[in-house]
Amino acid sequence: MAEYDLTDKTLPYLDRHLAIPILAYLTEKTVFNVDQVRAAQYELAKGTNMVDYTIGLFKELHPDEEVPAELLSKQEKMLSTYERLNLEAQAVLDVIENPEVAQSLRQDKLQNLQYLKENYNLSLEQITALYHFGQFQYSFGNYSGASDYLYHFRVLSTDNDLNLSAHWGKFASDILAGKWDVAVDELNALKELIDSRSSTTADTAALSQLHSRTWLLHWSLFVYFNHDQGRMFLLETFLNPSYLNTIQTSSPWLLRYLVAAAVLSRKTTSGGTTMTSSRVKHALKDIIKIIEVSSYQYHDPITDFLKELFLEFDFEAAQRELATAVQVVENDFFLREFASEFLDNARYLISEAYCRIHHKIDIADLSERLNLSRDEGEKWIVNLIRETKMGSDAKIDLEKNIIEINRPPLPVYQHVIEKTRGLSFRTQAIGAALEKQTAAQVPESQPGVVEPAR
């Protein structure tokens, strides 16, 4: 299983703190040598200010050695720094938390700054102290505290660079604190921020945009696989053309999560119970195309499963891939929770495709395709027929032990309706575009075309 592990690929795009839970998870699994993972954990923690945790790790790693002096001195230094930064930040907080002040603060940041300066003698440097303290808190693992401070800082500060950095910091803090709803908002805000910077056309800007997008995609995995609706959001984000390009350019291994999310959200897409954008609906189709074109860049059992099923139509191979894919899913940090759900949905996909293509199906054969025993298979198929739209078309003939599917061909009027459905909307869109064009007489300048060359 080690060859399908993505930790070494994803780690470079994660913050130290974000990597800690992943490594902790790896120690539980037997995929890698536990001692080696421990050593890696220690190296990772050394760079943070979580001294106690580091010391703990060190002791685990070298039970009979002295704790290095540098760690101890670091602990002391940390305390003093904490004191200092806390004092600085507290001064600002005191002012802000004053209800009077909170009321008089407005949208306009410059005005706010002016106001604070006049009435409370708060300078920009002092506000920056909030940022430093937030960062410091983050570095020793007090994530919710960090999140608060960074939030306050962002409200007040006018420094764009530091603001962006605070955004990232707060995002990470929210992830680590497990506040998924907040994290989703933060994620979307960050995404907008990154996308809006695309207007600059210089080479370096495009490159840094690519970098931030790659980072964002990696970080977002935490959110998407923990939030309730995360998989849907993931599909939405990952299938966005610019992010798709990012995946193809710099991090093809993320395809695994895209595919997994698509498989996992199958129920919601086919059931049509929740509101889904058109993008998610066609997600599977699109994803298959993507897998086809980028299989040379990356493939693992999970993507291969879809490929065998929908490109090669080799049900046996698909079944084989599914068996390994489930193992991979179980071992993956992000996907582990969804292993059984994944298996279920994958089976649905197989049987759906199988039923659509076939006219008469031997139950025993289908059960085999699904890795199920005969009885289980029958139950499964009955459930399938009951749950899906096939209900009226499919009948089980127990005597011959087959399913017969009689799908009456789509009536012609249905065809016509299908074909003409989107037309009026599309025409409207054209009209709107024309209006927009006449309204904005000045044509837009050509957007940045240079994507970083390899």
Add this chain to the structure above:
Amino acid sequence: MSGSEDEKPSKPAAGGKPMGMARFLKGAAGSSSESSDSDSEEEDESDEDEDDKSESGDDVKVTIKSAKDKRLDEMEAVGKAMDNAVKINDWVAITTEFEKLVRQVERQTNVEERVPAFYIRTLVSLEASLNAALAKEKEAKEKDSKDAKKKLNTANSRALNTMKQRVRKTSKEYEKEIQLLQTNPDEFEKQYGVQEVVQAQAAPKKKKAKTDDETLEGKAGDDEFTTVGKGGKAMHFTVESIFPNLQLIQEARGRKNTDRAEQIKILEKLLEVAVTVYQRIRILLALISARFEYNASIYSHMTTELWTSAQREVDLLISILSSNPLYSVEEITPDYDESIERNPETVGGVVRTRGSIITFVDRLDDEFNKSLQNIDPHGTDYVERLRDEKALYQTICLSQGYYENTKQEDPRSRVIMRRLEHIYSKPDAVIQALEAPLPNSTSPPSMMLSKLGSSTALIQALSTHLYKSGNTVLKYRGMLCHSYHHAFHNDIHTARDILLMSHLQEMIHSADVTTQILYNRTLVQIGLCAFRVGLIKDAQVTLQEIFSTQRVKEILAQGLHQQRHQQMTPEQEKAEKQRQLPFHMHINTELLEAAFLVSSMIIEIPLLASIESEEQKRKIVSKPFRRLLDFADRQVFTGPPESTRDHIMQASKALQEGDWERCRDLVYSIKIWGLMPEANEVKEMLASRIQEAALRTYLFTYGPHYSTLSLSMLAQTFSLSQKAVTAIVSRMIWNEELPTTSLDQSAGVIVFHHVELSRLQQLAQTLAERVGTLVEQNEKTLDQKQGGSGAWGDRAEGAKGGRKEGEQTQERNRRSDRARGGAARGARGGGRGARFAQGLGNRMTSVRT
């Protein structure tokens, strides 16, 4: 000159030939005992000859030359031409020249004048070289080596034999004089010299032939300028005279009546006496320029000898510069006095000299290309010439090393581009050969095959450097070369990614013509690569782009396009000719066509079979293919296939009938596949594709007539495994290509459910479809109207469906652009240049708004 030659241990093979010949001549002459004399005298003669010429130029206003002098001049000119011909071993030319000379001498004797001395000398030397050549011929014959380059070709050897007889005959007439010359050259000289001086009173400046050998060397050039040149006055080129001489040459440069050959000679001699580094640099700079200026016309190319010596001198110059870091050649320097010697001490620091090595290298490369364009590619000459590429490549790499050491970024990028252009389209073995001598050179470049391990790494390193350089043109050209190389090595994904990521499609119309050509070449190579690795669809789409223009040869710069409707002006034609790629770079167009047509066949035939109504028939994937197929259909009688096209057309018909074996055999029998690397794998791939296409065609064509079809029967008919058949049929059902079909697993059959549509239903469907296309058309029009930003959005949407779709969208855009370009072309009546100009115009307007 000869000194520099000896310094080069690795003499290029072809360049070595004339040189070797000269050495050989010397030896042969030595055996016939009038060695050095005849040699030096020859030189002397030509000197005199130039001398006279220049005089005549100078004297035009003052004196009118006597008829006799004119005759003499004429004869000497002929003699010189002969000398040149001897050097390149061209006996045909010698024969004609000799003929001329004999006639002139006859005229001379008719007017009761003595036979001129130089005629005798020429005879003697001619005999010597004749003997040498004959001996060599014989030797070659004896060895019976098939080595074609050593043996003279038939015309030449016949000429050699006639010459032998003629010379023998003529020598008899002048036996006495020749005897005298051979036994006592001094005496001979004196006799003739005196006589000539006496006789030639009208030309007082005519110097006597010298008796002292050592003065021979320096005489010529000097005389030209010092009008009082008597025989004794002939002076050496000394160290002191270098700068004045250089000055004089510089002043004479570019004048109408300057004798360029003469200048080169002087410079060569100056180089021999030059002592200091500075002198050598100065002389070399002047000498190389002089060599390049030898040919005044832009359209004719430098002769090989001239080129080889220029190339050596550039090498020499670079190695001097890199071993003396305190001297540098720069394009912009502070003013300095050209007539004094400078060295690091006097200047205080680096001695900067005005000049530009990069232009020399550029020029060398251009001249090399030009000569390849002009040499018949099917002759041995072409191969001979091609050997020089190695030396040229060396020079380019040397200069790259030099620029790396001196940290001059701009010329460095240019030189890297040149280097890249030499290797990007070559197979690994050739690159290896080109790179082999690099590590031993004086200033090796930082990127070398031996260091980087593989040609791909080398090209990657070179092009990455170009990406980093600020120059956009070089950047894009680097990208194209890089992509081409990957495609050439069957790495289609990387090639395609590089091309797409450059977003070059959008701006290629405004690029310069050579870049456009390179772009087309890259596109074609990617198409071929896709074909080789079995991505038939991609291959078809990519090559379609090229073939729909119907001017494949022209847009690849592999041949001129005959235009039916308009005439090209001579300038355009010349420009077009200059752009042509040398033959060894060509991509075989027949192979290209075969690949295109076969992939079209595999895609188009099943598609054709799936179409029922006439209406849908208009949706054509490959127009050129469809046209050919229609033409083949109309044919009443079809004979056995001859051309590639015939083969493919007949194969298509077999495929339509489901006869995949015949189709396969026909495709196999196309001869041109031999040119494709890994032809056998490609053929196997094609066979499996044909099987699949045949199955699909069969299902489309005959499906409606069955209610069930057995899978095993299909598997048997098309020699496919049952699993494969099931997979193909499944895919077709899934993709709704067979709308009313399903599989019966237990019986192992395909079940067709037929639905008969009434006329009304059919009409309704058609109507709905048409409305759909109407909206689509509107959207497209809007896109175009919105221009660049529209295309951008379009592509972004396309990217949603994966890159392939994006590519297609882009290609569609490109195609429409191309059509626009074509229209402009008609309107302006211009060639490619017009399109270029139009592109520029577009850009200009967009910038202005």
